[in-house]
Amino acid sequence: MDLVNHLEGRLLFAVPKKGRLLSASLNLLEGADIQFRRENRLDIALVKNLPIALVFLPAADIPTFVGEGRVDLGITGFDQVREHDAGVRALAQARRQSGEWTPEEDAKPRGCETVMELGFGACRLQVQVPAKGEYVDGKDLIGKNIGTSFVHLAEEYFSRLELEQDGLANGDATPLTGRKLRTKIIELSGSVEAACALGVADGIVDLVESGETMKAAGLKAIDTVVDSSAILIRSKAPSNQALVDLIAARIGGVITAQRYVLCQYNIPRTSLPEATKITPGKRAPTITSLEEEGWVAVSAMVEKKRLAPVMDDLASVGATDILVLDIHNTRGS
Numbered sequence: 001m002d003l004v005n006h007l008e009g010r011l012l013f014a015v016p017k018k019g020r021l022l023s024a025s026l027n028l029l030e031g032a033d034i035q036f037r038r039e040n041r042l043d044i045a046l047v048k049n050l051p052i053a054l055v056f057l058p059a060a061d062i063p064t065f066v067g068e069g070r071v072d073l074g075i076t077g078f079d080q081v082r083e084h085d086a087g088v089r090a091l092a093q094a095r096r097q098s099g100e101w102t103p104e105e106d107a108k109p110r111g112c113e114t115v116m117e118l119g120f121g122a123c124r125l126q127v128q129v130p131a132k133g134e135y136v137d138g139k140d141l142i143g144k145n146i147g148t149s150f151v152h153l154a155e156e157y158f159s160r161l162e163l164e165q166d167g168l169a170n171g172d173a174t175p176l177t178g179r180k181l182r183t184k185i186i187e188l189s190g191s192v193e194a195a196c197a198l199g200v201a202d203g204i205v206d207l208v209e210s211g212e213t214m215k216a217a218g219l220k221a222i223d224t225v226v227d228s229s230a231i232l233i234r235s236k237a238p239s240n241q242a243l244v245d246l247i248a249a250r251i252g253g254v255i256t257a258q259r260y261v262l263c264q265y266n267i268p269r270t271s272l273p274e275a276t277k278i279t280p281g282k283r284a285p286t287i288t289s290l291e292e293e294g295w296v297a298v299s300a301m302v303e304k305k306r307l308a309p310v311m312d313d314l315a316s317v318g319a320t321d322i323l324v325l326d327i328h329n330t331r332g333s
């Protein structure tokens, strides 16, 4: 089937085609009951049960497609959105400097909006240097060679440092982009951590999660440029706002279900005030009377990461029969 000619009337939703965000993104789509079958090697898949087409793209390109309004929704990293925005600023500044900028360009609905954080893909874009070297501060790298895949964010970072060193204020009057940098930013598309050891760069700007890659390459972090995690983004003028809202509600429900469990227990009514302080629920706990005089049953959503101390505290105020149930999905919570 010629998929490209079946996109008419469908909301376009971009999903990372590979890499760190792929499997968690597919889990979210499954939880939101977005059903599709992706043909081998095809980067477009029609959703069977909704008027949506999934477009599988590199995470780094998704902010461009969404920001230009070519795709309505997308899953990518916050770092990629920041890098894209910095690139748009750099391009606009270059066009202004060359006199090519027109007032109409300001009116274009460029850029994407964050719909929600997705609770996975947490990492940091950090400035890294050889662990045994002399650099301890970002400023020590001014005038040096920096390897990175995040060229625009690196340019803005070192532009800010250079401005500070020169005693100039960074404000709208002195844009971070379009200046001639003393620091040389070298664009690398992968394995950035090898650049220092191979003599290509004095420092790098690269992502760190566990820190294993950085450590294995003999590097240490000296500053953070961006704290990132996966986000759902939408274009400024999506083709079907109602469908965007529906997808957002479904995905929000899946994320809440992943973060929370349902905790149920019995407790003497006299201890209820203490117990409900421990489990206030998302809005409020549900309390029902038991057949046994003076006892109530409580059920409340509890964040998974707080579960063990919550159960300890409940037991210490006299709760019994404490049960914890997984939540499969939620809506409106």
Ligand SMILES: Nc1ncnc2c1ncn2[C@@H]1O[C@H](COP(=O)(O)OP(=O)(O)OP(=O)(O)O)[C@@H](O)[C@H]1O
Residues within 6 Å of the ligand: 018, 019, 020, 021, 058, 059, 060, 076, 077, 078, 079, 080, 121, 122, 123, 189, 190, 207, 208, 209, 210, 228, 229, 230
């Ligand atoms: N180690 C990590 N831990 C968590 N999230 C990460 C990690 N590395 C990258 N990410 C997130 O995943 C996004 C995509 O990175 P990833 O390296 O998987 O990209 P990719 O599309 O496979 O590209 P590349 O071919 O450059 O590796 C990043 O922008 C970031 O938001």
Ligand SMILES: O=P(O)(O)OC[C@H]1O[C@H](OP(=O)(O)OP(=O)(O)O)[C@H](O)[C@@H]1O
Residues within 6 Å of the ligand: 019, 020, 190, 191, 192, 193, 206, 207, 208, 209, 210, 211, 212, 213, 214
């Ligand atoms: O702190 P860590 O947990 O070690 O993760 C960090 C690494 O993960 C990412 O690369 P990835 O493995 O996705 O491959 P890439 O270098 O080809 O982008 C990133 O670019 C780092 O190299």
